[in-house]
Amino acid sequence: ELILAFETSCDETSVAVIEDGHRILSNIIATQIKSHQRFGGVVPEVASRHHVEQILHCTQLALTEADVTYSDLTAVAVTYGPGLVGSLLIGISAAKTISFAHQLPLIPVNHLAGHIYAAQLVTPLSYPFMALVVSGGHTELVYVSAPNTYQLLGETRDDAAGEAYDKIGRVLGINYPAGKAVDQLAHEGQDTFNFPRAMLAEDNLDFSFSGLKSAFINTVHHADQLGETLNRADLAASFQASVCDVLVEKTQRALAAHPVQQLVVAGGVAANQGLRERLTAVLANDQNETELIVPPLRLCGDNAAMIGAAASVQLATKQPFADLNLNADPSLDLV
Numbered sequence: 001e002l003i004l005a006f007e008t009s010c011d012e013t014s015v016a017v018i019e020d021g022h023r024i025l026s027n028i029i030a031t032q033i034k035s036h037q038r039f040g041g042v043v044p045e046v047a048s049r050h051h052v053e054q055i056l057h058c059t060q061l062a063l064t065e066a067d068v069t070y071s072d073l074t075a076v077a078v079t080y081g082p083g084l085v086g087s088l089l090i091g092i093s094a095a096k097t098i099s100f101a102h103q104l105p106l107i108p109v110n111h112l113a114g115h116i117y118a119a120q121l122v123t124p125l126s127y128p129f130m131a132l133v134v135s136g137g138h139t140e141l142v143y144v145s146a147p148n149t150y151q152l153l154g155e156t157r158d159d160a161a162g163e164a165y166d167k168i169g170r171v172l173g174i175n176y177p178a179g180k181a182v183d184q185l186a187h188e189g190q191d192t193f194n195f196p197r198a199m200l201a202e203d204n205l206d207f208s209f210s211g212l213k214s215a216f217i218n219t220v221h222h223a224d225q226l227g228e229t230l231n232r233a234d235l236a237a238s239f240q241a242s243v244c245d246v247l248v249e250k251t252q253r254a255l256a257a258h259p260v261q262q263l264v265v266a267g268g269v270a271a272n273q274g275l276r277e278r279l280t281a282v283l284a285n286d287q288n289e290t291e292l293i294v295p296p297l298r299l300c301g302d303n304a305a306m307i308g309a310a311a312s313v314q315l316a317t318k319q320p321f322a323d324l325n326l327n328a329d330p331s332l333d334l335v
């Protein structure tokens with residue numbers, strides 16, 4: 001089974017060839033970050049234009065690197081949401097064109113299912129498993145009871161974890177996307193500010209990061225007004241400690257309520273070193289011997305390999321194919 005997969009939901013143009021749902025034959029990722037940095041975030045029109053410019057070249061590279069031709073393929077897969085509508089449409093148009101021209105089934109993939117199934121590129125998954133999805137736009141605890149079968153246990157009420165990193169990063173003078181640099185800075189500091197840990201007192205599996213973001217920004221502005229300079233590493237470490245405390249605590253509660261053999265951490269924030277260390281430590285003491293699966297950095301951020309992996313699961317569970325009417329769904333939910 002060979003799947004050609006497309007991912008263009010945000011600011012990465014990515015095309016991959018995946019064999020049997022888990023072997024990466026190629027995973028081309030063209031990032032546009034440099035074009036967006038001076039605006040402090042992704043500019044949708046700029047993103048779509050870059051996708052148009054990159055997609056054919058990436059497709060060619062993906063096929064060449066995998067050493068396959070269109071006639072070898074089993075299916076074509078594409079992210080159809082959530083994401084930026086103009087960006088999604090470029091990947092969808094490319095996938096539809098190839099599907100039509102080469103008579104290949106078209107598999108529509110949810111971007112978050114892709115983030116979750118990036119784990120399948122690392123290790124075989126056993127059901128049920130738990131997924132902590134932490135990305136630029138989402139923070140969710142998802143119980144995956146069977147292939148392609150999701151139950152949303154909790155989610156953020158406001159900002160996503162990655163979004164919070166990007167916003168406080170800007171206050172620290174760090175370029176978008178700030179997550180990685182804040183993470184590195186945090187390792188040079190101490191949790192001296194003791195920012196709030198939201199929603200821990202509440203008996204649910206939801207999150208909130210906007211209060212933490214405000215507390216952080218107010219602390220920095222207050223110091224500015226007094227002409228004081230705060231230790232940036234300590235600020236970053238304090239912010240990260242708060243985010244990780246909440247993510248780890250809620251994940252532990254989810255695992256206690258729904259024991260599973262595997263915990264998958266998915267999305268861009270899964271690259272966070274602090275979070276990885278904390279979850280590793282927690283699961284090392286876990287009675288249920290839950291295995292922690294965190295994909296390598298390249299598979300945490302947006303990429304088409306994860307879309308190919310999720311598409312393979314949809315193929316195996318006989319989900320309906322899309323036809324040429326497939327449209328982008330910018331606010332598509334996982335469940």
Ligand code: ATP
Nearest residue numbers: 135136137138162177179180183268269271272302
């Ligand atoms: P979504 O997947 O919800 O649609 P997205 O695709 O924009 O959103 P991803 O590409 O999965 O999000 O992740 C990008 C986010 O991950 C950014 O907010 C970035 O700051 C964050 N991020 C990347 N590396 C790290 C890190 N080491 N620590 C914390 N955050 C990180």
Ligand code: MG
Nearest residue numbers: 010011012302
């Ligand atoms: Mg991105």
Ligand code: FE
Nearest residue numbers: 135268301302
């Ligand atoms: Fe993403």
